[in-house]
Amino acid sequence: MTNYAVIVVGAGQAGCSAAVKLRNLGYDRPIALIGEEAHPPYQRPPLSKAYLLGELPRDRLFLRPESFFDEHQIDLHLNQRVTDISADDQTLVCGAQTLAFEHLVLATGSTPNRLPASMGGTLPGTFTIRGIADIDAIAPEFKPGRKIVIIGGGYIGLEVAAVAAKLDLDVTLIEAAPRILQRVAASETAQFFRELHGANNVRILEDTKIARVTGEDHADGVELANGDMIPADFVVFGIGITPNTVLAEAAGVAVENGIKTDAWGRTSNPCIWAAGDCATFPHGNDQIRLESVGNAIDQAEAVAENIMGASKPYKAKPWFWSDQYHVKLQIAGLNTGYDQIVSRQGDDGASSVWYYRDAQLIAADAMNDPRAYMVAKRLIESGKSPHPEMVADTETDLKSLLKV
CATH class of the missing domain: 3.50.50.60 (FAD/NAD(P)-binding domain)
Known part of the structure; x- marks a missing residue:
């Protein structure tokens, strides 16, 4: 021993x-x-x-x-x-x-989760994204013109869709919830990324249930709950x-x-x-x-x-990011329980979405807007909450919000 x-x-x-x-x-x-x-x-x-x-x-x-x-x-x-x-x-x-x-x-x-075996979730030609071995296995599939179906409209699914689109694959993404990013972001952020992927020829099907992945010895498509068939050369699961x-x-x-x-x-x-x-x-x-x-x-x-005996409670300072095409999404805080949304336009197509709960700023999504991200992060960590109208007003200098 x-x-x-x-x-x-x-x-x-x-x-x-x-x-x-x-x-x-x-x-x-x-x-x-x-x-x-x-x-x-x-x-x-x-x-x-x-x-x-x-x-x-x-x-x-x-x-x-x-x-x-x-x-x-x-x-x-x-x-x-x-x-x-x-x-x-x-x-x-x-x-x-x-x-x-x-x-x-x-x-x-x-x-990573898969569909059950009874729904074709373990067929050859179905993949998840988690480790080096997963990527090494799936990378040869990413060839121009091949058909990929991505099941799940969260950040992993959207990131895979962006890579596939950049490599000229035929991309379909299916989301069972009423919209993409349903669980993690406001409809304003979802709309930003829906339009971004649409501009890159990604077909997004929302509020769409899956019956099964089809195929005998290899995945060859996805059957929807309404009976429609979507052909696929391979399928990627991004379902949590x-x-x-x-x-x-x-x-x-x-x-x-x-x-x-x-x-x-x-x-x-x-x-x-x-x-x-x-x-x-x-x-x-x-x-x-x-x-x-x-x-x-x-x-x-x-x-x-x-x-080592510090007796130091862990105080989380949540932050996340996602890269899709030319867009870098940076997220500060947790938007759980938000009851108000404020959108702010930045320069050169940048934008941000700010989340409030009971008038308290709790989170922000910043798309190609690192300044909005940094200001929001500092505000959240310090417990400060600028008035939503100040945030939405593009005449308001972002740094001035830190003095509120």
Whole structure:
């Protein structure tokens, strides 16, 4: 048996951030970082954009060179799956090894959803977007003139549609909800991206239910609930993710839409912590889970600090982004429960959408408008809320809003 002070399960953005932060804080006890993939920790956002387009080589994805982990005495276990955790014994089984821990950090991430097998969700020629292997498998399909059907009108689906359109594929995107971005953005933001994709010849079908993906040995189309058929050479699912909680449940740790943690990142077992896409945490009066790079880094670093005794509650500062064609979308805050929307036009086609709840500014979407994003982010973090009319008035200098 090998003994470690800290074992981190999951070698993604959160897991890597936790291990590196411990070393940066001067933690000098044994650390192990375990990942199921054969690659060292890498960034995922470019996968569905620059990497899929062939504009970013694989080695540019890596968060650190592999030599970094040796130099910082982080034992990197790649291509290894943890199959069992004993919380009572504080041990886990990793391949043929049993490893002991004082602290365990679960950064197990999430798994993209598919349609059920009964609806053709596992047919060859159907794909999800999550890891390097997913992109390497799907990239050869992206050839001019081929027909791609994307199921799901969230940001992943729209990003894949943008890449496909840029590569001259025939693109159809299907969204079951009344509109794209239904769950995550206001209708004004959705309209901006609907028009953007329409201008790039992407066919978007909203309020459209799927009956099944068709095909015998390979996907060849999508049958809609109304009986219509849409031919396809391949199909991509962008229908959300499910947090990976199996190990936590096996260890007897509380799970609630993810691995439930307290404000310090601890689970219901005081020697087990969690961070990233798999973890929920207190935010205001709610227990939430954020699927973002910023949260993965910040939450994991807070866990590292608390393992070292900082007793520092994690205070999330939500931010997100998406790149589609020439447009960079930057999102500040969380728009949950908004009751008022204000739109603001910027220069050269830039625009932003500002979300209010009970007269309090809570979030903003900025399309090619980095100044609006930065001002909104600072306002939200400071708790300031300029009057909506001031925001909408293009004569109002954005920076002046910070003085309100």
